[in-house]
Amino acid sequence: MTDSPASPFRVRRVVTSRAGGVSEPPYDTFNLGDHVGDDPAAVASNRARLAREIGLTPDRLVWMDQIHSRTVQVVTGPVEEPLDATDAVVTTQRDLALVVLTADCVPLLLSDERAGVIAAVHAGRVGARIGIVPRVLEAMVSVGASVGDIGAFLGPAASGDYYEVPASMRADVEKHLPGSATKTKKGTPGLDIRAGVRQQLLAAGISGVAQDPRDTMADRTLYSHRRAAPTGRLASVIWMDTSR
Template sequence: MSTVIELAPGVRAGFTGRDGGVSREPYATLNLGGHVGDDPEAVAENRRRAARGFGLDPRDVVWMNQVHGADAVTVTGSGPAGDVDAVVTTVPGLALAVLVADCLPVLVADAEAGVVGAAHSGRPGMAAGVVASLVAEMERHGARPERCAALLGPVVCGRCYEVPEELQEEVARSVPEARCTTDAGTPGVDIRAGVTAQLKRLGVTNVTHDARCTRESTDLFSYRRDATTGRFAGYIWKA
């Protein structure tokens, strides 16, 4: 598990890894995904361990049922956030979690407005505009893009994310910055580059990255590398 990051004054964030949990292969060990075939009791224990590792009460973590869409909601208490891919809160101590295993976890904060948000941005969500939905939902609570700080977590990199040329063209029509070439010289999609460009167009210029590639980093879960595997998570909360 990573150390806690101070994303902005009074705002904390962090990403889990694979170690420190109770799940067995192929989910070993800190799988936080409840939809991948793992033992539900193991997932529940892993979620408790992950929260406590960040100094959080496990009961104060909000989980989304991520559907690769672009809907965003505001939450004021713990529990399921519903079928959404972006969530926002103004409540101190309430942690927002994003499950990934190649998609991009996007964590955003406006410390002055007291607003934090999290989004799950895979290729479909990026093309659909989930990041724009997240920022718009944060603005409803007083956030201003030019004040926001964004942290982009580990994601499958463009060197490793090969797609058919037709799919690359489809993505590039809405996010041209995501077009890339893989290490094999084939068409690829660079989610990190695409989301960074989207944030900057929205006015969020303070963007930092966890540069790890999920497929290349064995300390992270990767669907493209392993197929049947677990999920790690990004967390953000107001201290």
């Protein structure tokens, strides 16, 4: 959470865990993904609880139909359905929460408090490789943000310790997302997409990059698709709170 005395709002960020919901195994219990095979009623109940816990009504949460693309949408108010085929969403609206769902991919939350612009990004291996991060920065600037004023938060994701891939894939991703190539704890080719995204953000001129250190593949309080599929999805949420 960031508090700016000169601002009429506070930028708030929340990351959920597996605990506190009503979903049955293997989605137990606070699954927020509606596309993974869970009971729709359980997902709806969990989503309603998320809205309640952050002090908003369910219609003030913006969800995305994430497809590992580089599509960015700017929203100017509540939307009735998840944004179709979208992996990043930007807004200047207060009390409108942007939600990204993950279970190993990198959730990226961005904010320019001076301009009042926020974004939520699904930066998985494919999306990060093809440029979702530069696209969302461009979209934020287009509605008034300044790159030098943007702060970034990288949420829980699969780390290079366990994210094992073929050597050819590692080389290809490293070519497009420098800094992501690594070795796993076993000494095999690995990827650390958060490290690559972090390097990309810093290269773009964003100096404030915070990171949740948790590894979804190692931390069983979090969902991990690579560790155990099917499974649920975590939510990383950002909004500009005017309730103070």
